[in-house]
Amino acid sequence: MPAEILLVEDNTGDVRLMKEAFRHADASIDLHVVCDGIEALAFLRHQGDYLNVPRPDCILLDLNLPKLDGREVLSQIKHDDDLKTIPTIILSTSVAEADIMQSYRLHANCYLTKPVQLDDFDKVVRSLTEFWLTMVQLPGVH
Numbered sequence: 001m002p003a004e005i006l007l008v009e010d011n012t013g014d015v016r017l018m019k020e021a022f023r024h025a026d027a028s029i030d031l032h033v034v035c036d037g038i039e040a041l042a043f044l045r046h047q048g049d050y051l052n053v054p055r056p057d058c059i060l061l062d063l064n065l066p067k068l069d070g071r072e073v074l075s076q077i078k079h080d081d082d083l084k085t086i087p088t089i090i091l092s093t094s095v096a097e098a099d100i101m102q103s104y105r106l107h108a109n110c111y112l113t114k115p116v117q118l119d120d121f122d123k124v125v126r127s128l129t130e131f132w133l134t135m136v137q138l139p140g141v142h
Helices: 012-025 037-044 070-078 095-107 118-135
Strands: 004-008 028-032 057-059 086-094 112-114
Touching: 004 012, 012 028, 012 118, 028 037, 037 057, 037 070, 037 118, 057 070, 057 118, 070 086, 070 095, 086 118, 095 112
Parallel strands: 004 028, 004 057, 057 086, 086 112
Antiparallel strands: none
16 A cells, blocks of 8 residues: 655645655655644544545644644644654744744654755655654554
């Protein structure tokens, strides 16, 4: 079965780069994209337009999102017994120590700084897929 990844990102340029990088890394991955924190939680809770979406195997979450900040989304994910086992990886442009510490305090599984160049996006996505989707044993909750 293809891996299901939820990308929560409001920057259309970054979304385009991530789609391309995932296509290069593994075309069988189903990448679902939502552009704000409210949509992310609706997707994860199968609400509204997201009634029949699959449960993601992994979440890539930006911190600075419209409507509901990524930190709040992370907090809600990790406080929800049905969602907290989904690996949640912060993918942010911020290199601020406060953002990194807060993300880990909110139980992020990983914090990565967003690359700028397409080649660097490819490297990050390749590393993510190799580790999180190949090496790690993920919970079989679907």
